[in-house]
Amino acid sequence: MSLLSERVLNMSTSATLAMAAKARELKEQGKDIIGLSLGEPDFNTPDFIKEAAKQAIDDNYNTYTPVDGYVELKQAIITKFKRDNQLDYTLPQIVVSTGAKQALANIAAVILNKGDEVILPCPYWVSYSDIVKLNEGVPVEVTTSIENDFKLTPEQLEAAITPKTKMIWYSSPCNPSGSVYSKKELRALADVLQKYPNIIVVSDEIYEHINFVGEHASMAQFDDMYDRTVTVNGVSKAFAMTGWRIGYIGAPTEIARACNKMQGQITSGANCIAQRAVITALNEPPSRVQYMIDEFKVRRELILGLLNDIEGFKTNEPEGAFYVFPDVTYYFGKTIKGITINNATDLSLFLLEHANVATVTGEAFGNPNCIRISYAASQEQIIEAIKRIKEVLS
Numbered sequence: 001m002s003l004l005s006e007r008v009l010n011m012s013t014s015a016t017l018a019m020a021a022k023a024r025e026l027k028e029q030g031k032d033i034i035g036l037s038l039g040e041p042d043f044n045t046p047d048f049i050k051e052a053a054k055q056a057i058d059d060n061y062n063t064y065t066p067v068d069g070y071v072e073l074k075q076a077i078i079t080k081f082k083r084d085n086q087l088d089y090t091l092p093q094i095v096v097s098t099g100a101k102q103a104l105a106n107i108a109a110v111i112l113n114k115g116d117e118v119i120l121p122c123p124y125w126v127s128y129s130d131i132v133k134l135n136e137g138v139p140v141e142v143t144t145s146i147e148n149d150f151k152l153t154p155e156q157l158e159a160a161i162t163p164k165t166k167m168i169w170y171s172s173p174c175n176p177s178g179s180v181y182s183k184k185e186l187r188a189l190a191d192v193l194q195k196y197p198n199i200i201v202v203s204d205e206i207y208e209h210i211n212f213v214g215e216h217a218s219m220a221q222f223d224d225m226y227d228r229t230v231t232v233n234g235v236s237k238a239f240a241m242t243g244w245r246i247g248y249i250g251a252p253t254e255i256a257r258a259c260n261k262m263q264g265q266i267t268s269g270a271n272c273i274a275q276r277a278v279i280t281a282l283n284e285p286p287s288r289v290q291y292m293i294d295e296f297k298v299r300r301e302l303i304l305g306l307l308n309d310i311e312g313f314k315t316n317e318p319e320g321a322f323y324v325f326p327d328v329t330y331y332f333g334k335t336i337k338g339i340t341i342n343n344a345t346d347l348s349l350f351l352l353e354h355a356n357v358a359t360v361t362g363e364a365f366g367n368p369n370c371i372r373i374s375y376a377a378s379q380e381q382i383i384e385a386i387k388r389i390k391e392v393l394s
Helices: 015-028 047-058 071-085 100-111 128-134 154-160 183-193 253-266 272-283 286-307 344-355 379-393
Strands: 094-097 117-122 138-143 165-171 200-204 229-234 247-250 371-374
Touching: 015 344, 047 272, 071 094, 071 247, 071 272, 094 100, 094 253, 100 128, 100 165, 100 200, 100 229, 100 247, 100 253, 117 128, 117 154, 128 138, 138 154, 154 183, 247 253, 286 379, 344 371, 344 379
Parallel strands: 117 138, 117 165, 165 200, 200 229
Antiparallel strands: 094 247, 229 247
16 A cells, blocks of 8 residues: 555656756756756846845735735736736735745635646646646646647637636646737637636736737636636746746636635645835836846747757747747657657757756647757856757767
């Protein structure tokens, strides 16, 4: 008899975190590894946010926080939703969590029953599938194509819906593809969903501000979708605050209250100092962090130009986030340095071992034909990393 539960034994290890751990291990052995695997900005948290955290310490914020977040933070989130997304939420509709990942886990826990299906357009963020499975749901993966910029079409959505469909989860801008759904494209999906009023939409918008095409669109902006959409966001990416661990949702009141109840039995409220800092972050206009977005756009052009010079890498132009997701099937079946590349996982491990560059297999994101390469690294590192990849593959 196993000591451990079937639940954890059947759970996958996060591929992004596993690759990062492997890269750290090799670095400790003295290898010169360039990490392009983690979804983490290489900028420091802006000084105006750090000063707010210091002030919170001096003001003796050190006690338990409300389970769903400080009222002042929830008010800042409401202001942000209105200012940036034209969404009207009230205090009971906001829940602050320890990162957007916990927010997603809360949503799955309070909505899914055993056997409920969740549509996941592929590629999807690495943890979606296992969060669904952990809560006894059934992930329904819908394959998209690089030719269509990895976006779900209305026809694909319609075909994936069954009587057991409970939710659809997607991110825009998307991790790992960088795809951004336009308002027109979301409206077309919403038109399909109008035929199925019991399906809940989870819109993960954590990369909202890292957007190179202009206006960001939210599913909840449509009046006929507002009452069935949970909008997930946080400060990790746009504000370079990954380690501060603050995420939040705007949701129908019933769902928000259920998430508050669930969180109250699992972790209670998020870190007090981080919450005070995020109040300051969200009350400032997005223009305060525009310098990061501008730099990411420069890096996108840089890495696309370099990758397009490598034989066999098929790319599209990502519209947001800080990833490229090239199709690498050209290399499947080929033998390089005595190693046969059978799939994206093989190629990702090969690049780590022989090029000293850490990427992530697309299999972890529901697409076995691609690898994810993060350009949340300096231009110098990007140039050197792609140079190594090109040399080892040629």
